[in-house]
Amino acid sequence: MNKRGHVLNAILLAIGVGFVLEPAADLETARTIIEISVPIVLGALFPDVDTAFGRHRKTLHNLPVLVVVFAYPFVFGNLQYVWIGVLSHYVLDVIGSKRGIALFYPLEREFGLPAGVTTSSDYADLVTVIITGVELAVFWGLNTALSGVEFDVLRFVRGLGL
Numbered sequence: 001m002n003k004r005g006h007v008l009n010a011i012l013l014a015i016g017v018g019f020v021l022e023p024a025a026d027l028e029t030a031r032t033i034i035e036i037s038v039p040i041v042l043g044a045l046f047p048d049v050d051t052a053f054g055r056h057r058k059t060l061h062n063l064p065v066l067v068v069v070f071a072y073p074f075v076f077g078n079l080q081y082v083w084i085g086v087l088s089h090y091v092l093d094v095i096g097s098k099r100g101i102a103l104f105y106p107l108e109r110e111f112g113l114p115a116g117v118t119t120s121s122d123y124a125d126l127v128t129v130i131i132t133g134v135e136l137a138v139f140w141g142l143n144t145a146l147s148g149v150e151f152d153v154l155r156f157v158r159g160l161g162l
């Protein structure tokens with residue numbers, strides 16, 4: 001997938017995630033979309049930095065990098081939402097070309113699909129939009145499931161008298 005596809009995906013993703021987090025379609029929804037759009041777009045652009053530093057589709061296209069970016073908000077209190085862009089970049093690269101990505105780098109093996117919709121295809125944008133829709137459905141599902149879990153954890157902690 002090229003930069004255009006990654007940015008299109010990230011912007012649509014930010015709008016969708018904004019509505020998942022703040023479904024009321026009010027000022028808070030708009031504020032959330034603005035808050036998360038830049039981090040998600042930056043996250044979606046980040047993996048291809050390995051075209052200049054490291055080896056493309058390996059050095060910054062793997063699960064250890066995703067774990068580090070995901071952990072940042074918990075450890076340092078910054079880089080919130082960047083992981084969404086990074087993860088979505090991986091998904092688009094796996095689906096958007098026949099070549100895969102080295103998910104377990106430094107292991108060399110690249111994981112991908114046997115077929116792909118290349119960036120030169122007339123359907124590239126359509127496929128990007130469809131993939132974004134599927135990602136949003138998954139995010140909505142996870143968000144719904146995890147908010148319940150969070151509540152239970154809180155109740156458990158309160159139950160301990162902490």
Ligand SMILES: [Zn+2]
Pocket residue numbers: 047048057061089093
């Ligand atoms: Zn890439």
